[in-house]
Amino acid sequence: MTVVEERPAPPASPPPRRTNRVWALLRNSWRQLTSMRTALVLLFLLAVAAIPGSVFPQRSVNAERVTRYYQEHPDLAPVLERLGGFEVYASPWFASIYLLLFTSLIGCVVPRLIDHVRALRMAPPDAPKRMERLPQHAEDLARTGAPAEVAAGLAADLRRRRFRTKVREREDGVWTVSAEKGFLKETGNLLFHFSLLAVLIGVGFGHWYGWHANRLLVGGADQGFCNTLTQYDDSTLGPRVHAADLPIFCLELSDFDATFQSTGQPKTFMATVQVTQDNGPAETRKFTVNDPLRLDDANVYLLGHGYAPILKFTDRHGVSQTKVVPFLPIDGMQTSEGVAQFPDANIDPKTDKRDPALQVGFEGRYLPTSPTDGSATSAFPAENNPMLYLTAYRGDLGLDVGTPGSVYSLDQGQIASGELKNVSGTRPHALKLGDTWTLDDGTKLEFVGTREFATLSIRHDPAQGLLLVGAVLGLLGLMLSLAGHRRRVWFRVRPQADLPGSPPAGGGSVVTAGGLPRTDYPGFPEEFKALVKAAEEGKP
Template identity: 60%
Template sequence: MSRGGRLASAVVATARNSWRQLTSMRTALILLFLLAVAAIPGSLLPQKSVSIEEVQQFVLDHPTVGPWLDRVWGYEVFSSPWFAAIYLLLFVSLVGCILPRAGEHWRAVRARPPAAPRRLDRLPEHAPARPVDGAPATVAAAVAAALRSGRWRAVARQDETGEWTVSAEKGHLKETGNLLFHTALIAVLLGVAVGSWYGWHGNRLLVAGPDAGFCNTVQQYDEYSLGPRVTGAELPKFCLELTDFLAEYHDSGQPSKFRATVAVDGDGSPRRTRTFSVNDPLRLGDANVYLFGNGYAPTLRYTDRYGRQQTSATTAFLRVDDALTSEGAIKFPDANLNPATGERDPKSQVAFEGLYLPTVPASPPFVRSAHPAERLPGIMLWAYRGDLGEDAGIPGPVYQLDKSRVESGQLKLVGAEPRLLRAGESWTLDDGSKVEFLGTRQWITVSVRHDAGQELVLVGVGVIVVGLMFSLFGRRRRVFFRLAEGAAGASAVTAGGLPRTDYAGFAEEFARVVAAVAPARADTVPDQRERDGRDGVVAGSADAGGTGT
């Protein structure tokens, strides 16, 4: 053989061996385990597809490991290349493993049970010959019929010596269950893939009030992700407005109930009110709206130093603990417009950083709320004046001030101490301007999702459970009967049994089957008087022996 031929043969042999290894059951189990392990970071780490804010906060809290995790797709686990590689290899392994086994199982189900062995006494379970009334052919047919009534696959045949035998088997549901389990697992993988291709989701922080509603367009989401087969124009049309939010807490601060009420319109139907909660999403056609989080949005009213212009702003503050202590920034970029010239000094823009406390503690320090409910609300304010940098048209942080401008001196802190304001109180700044704390609105975080493969995943999980039941409780076994000519028109029936899988109760089942399908003749069973006589002799002997002793 030439060198090129040997190289081609080596390549073919390597490919064949690699395919056999990949499609083996052991490899499929290893890949399934790796897929489960690979999903752990997606459960422990915040994911961009769920909350980009939590990811940003995690990176800020872990400056060393946070950026490194981002480089290895730690915050996008389920769309990462390494997760996709495991996913695809598992899919190929399962398909390559199932197809040959399915063919073998189909042939085994359609094939007739094998012929009975010559020596049934060598099988794990066997019954000695017993006489049964009838010719061997007639008894064989009766035994086969009785076995079929018990859901055995049975066949009666004559062997090469002319003796009649009956072969029966049962328990193919075990392998059927295995194949159902693995096929359903492929269906689940396909469902996940379909959901990834044709699914979409978007997250939005929704503040209560008619001026803060949103419509289901990608431009109005805080964060969104569309599948490769989905465009923004294909999203269902509807608009949501948060009209009410109910949050109830125990005295310990643990939440007991969340319920959001929204007004829905824009989908071609009349405007209507719907409610939903954490475990009860709002269903709008193909889209499901889930409730994820909640918080408070303080409202401040700023009166400029000229005393003529008042501006109110409501901004969501992000929670920093379970007591709903929240922090954020409220900006007034158009403040302090000179009434004489109609011009605004860009260096006279005003902003406030705040720490909102739903329940102000009874004594300082006022750095953490005493309870998540608004029992005694208050807000700690730090005032800043200068250039906010919003005129440049460069996107900046929404929920906080641009710290680089504070560090460069473009934004300067007004006053040395913050001021605690309760609802209805005001603070007059050094230039005569005034800020008032008017109260708060509720906000919620909603996730609007469409999973195109969820029905397939649901059916697949159901079939997985059924397949596991068949696989765990199904037991493959065979029984054989050999019939020979006996005396006085009877047949001598010998039986044997073979469990194909571990089956601790096979001996009892074998005895029941033999007694049911091949009952011995009455004249071969000792009557009660004979049994009593033998028992009496034995008992008497025992008594006598006891007396002699």
């Protein structure tokens, strides 16, 4: 009779653990975002995204050029405005690339820094068993002295060559020397990436707590301004800056010295201003294009230069008004265009009422040096033969409706609709310095003179120092990264008696060497030969 032994059933295996798909997706996305490849792609995208900021005029740098771009490209400019083309560095799409790059760099650099610190604290690994398989090796190098003595001498020589060394003794009486060098390459890489992070932090901090503004400042005591938003042509405050936080200072342009080469190219620009800070006494300061005016909490940069004609208009009631009107340059020879508006002209002294239909505006071109051929462009940027060409318009200037408009040109729609009528004829009227022009209704316009003006950019960036340090450290890190080459060298020292056929009491040692470059280093074979030659010193 056969007895069948019943065996207990094996325990049931636990059910497979279900993977959280959301967590897996987040983990994989984080790994992709923090990879070096993604960081390089984002850095490239950031460089590409900054190109429109160099191609198109930026309102934060020069609002006048943006206005001129609207005039020259009336169809394209509104599209660029919607896409952020005139405020590239403040646009949402640029900020998104910026933040992604910032996150990617942090997630990429911090683990590398931890691994690098761990590698610096670890001793170089022991010599491999088969050093003949290494790219560089040398065998049977005879040395006098015991293995321990020879190993200590080799380690001391390597330390003089700035290698990190580790001497080990094995159970069979063999001594090994491990040496490693070239950690500056990874140190340079990390320094470069951390400096890039510092630059990104500086840019973001400067955007939050910085501010900038532009002002066209005409010479003269009556044209000065103080640091308030209402006295700027345009201004931008950081999200953490309020109007009350602006420092207190006032500027007045007292002189402007411009020199030009014979070809008309600018040679030197120098502005002389009267500066008052914190309600203190006025100081005379000078600054140029490449040497800004540095105040306590702001820097004043000189961007441009031009001329402002002084026009005196006498209306039909004998009331005179004098205005200093900046004309904006349109070419390198300072050919300038502008408009002078007199909305308060021809007010009836009996009723003290203003007839909008009798408002007067003059639009035209100013030539610092009028050419002899009578063309409408200046021959030289300095005022050698100033000439003013103006067209007079009478009618409603449209300044009372509250619609924003350019102060450097008349509303062409009102001219086309007939609200502004040309009262000067088919050709612009030419005025030399001191000339007076009498219009058809007896009103007069006199070209009194000109004043020079300077286009200023006033900026405060609290992160300038951090940006400078980041740029310097980035350059240093790049140099270390390019100059450093990580490599390892090993020496195995054993008693000479261990060699086949050697006398039992040789009293010497035999050295075997091997080398491995951790990075592409064309000069490593020569360096290894020099180390081997040094190891052979004292050969019997």
